[in-house]
Amino acid sequence: MFMKITKLSLILMGVSLLLVSQQILAQSSQDKAAVTSAVNGITTHFFNKDMKKFTQLWSEDAVFITVGGMKADGRNAIVDMHSMAEFIVDESTQTILEQPVITFPDRDLSIAYSVWGGLVFKMGGRKLPVQSGYLTAVLRKKSGAWKIVSATNALNFDNRQPYKLETYTPELWKRWGFTRPPGLPLGK
Numbered sequence: 599m600f601m602k603i604t605k606l607s608l609i610l611m612g613v614s615l616l617l618v619s620q621q622i623l624a625q626s627s628q629d630k631a632a633v634t635s636a637v638n639g640i641t642t643h644f645f646n647k648d649m650k651k652f653t654q655l656w657s658e659d660a661v662f663i664t665v666g667g668m669k670a671d672g673r674n675a676i677v678d679m680h681s682m683a684e685f686i687v688d689e690s691t692q693t694i695l696e697q698p699v700i701t702f703p704d705r706d707l708s709i710a711y712s713v714w715g716g717l718v719f720k721m722g723g724r725k726l727p728v729q730s731g732y733l734t735a736v737l738r739k740k741s742g743a744w745k746i747v748s749a750t751n752a753l754n755f756d757n758r759q760p761y762k763l764e765t766y767t768p769e770l771w772k773r774w775g776f777t778r779p780p781g782l783p784l785g786k
Contacts, residue, residue: 630700632744633708637698637735640749641714645693647683657738657745665731665753688725692716706739715754730754 636655643652656662656673663669670676694715701709715730735749 637710663750665751688718688720691718708737
C-alpha cells in the first residue's frame, strides 16, 4: 500500500510540475513578445514621430542616455527630448531593426540588446549621414505591463555593416585594428 501511495504521489507531483512548467513557458513567450515590442518601439515610434506610443513605453522614473551622452531622467524628460524628432528626423529615414536579444534574469526583469539603423537627421537644412547603433534596455514588469526603466544608445561610430552585435574576442579586437599593450594580460 505504501508503495502505491508513493508512486501515485510521484505521478501527481510530476503532472503538477509539467503543468507549472508549461504555464511558465507560455508566460515567457508572452513576456518576450511584450519586451520585443517595447524595445523595438523605442526606435520605430521615434523614427515615425509617434510620441503618444513612445510615451507609453517608459516607466515614470526611467532613465535614457543618448548616443552623444545626454541623459534624461524620468518619462517626461525622455519624451520631451525625443519630441524633437518632428524637427530633426528626416523623411528619408528607414527603420532597420534586428530581432533583439532578450534575457530574463528575474520574472519581472528583462535586459534587451537591439540593433537599429536607417536614421537620418536633418540640421540646418541639410541631411546628415545615415546612422546606426546599438540599444541596451532594462525593463521591469509593473502591474502586468513591461515598462522601460533604463535605456542607453551606442552609436555604430564607423557605420559598420551589416548592423549587428559582435561578441568580444581578442581576435575581433585585432580585426578592428586595435592592439593590446605589450605585457597586458588578458582580462585586465
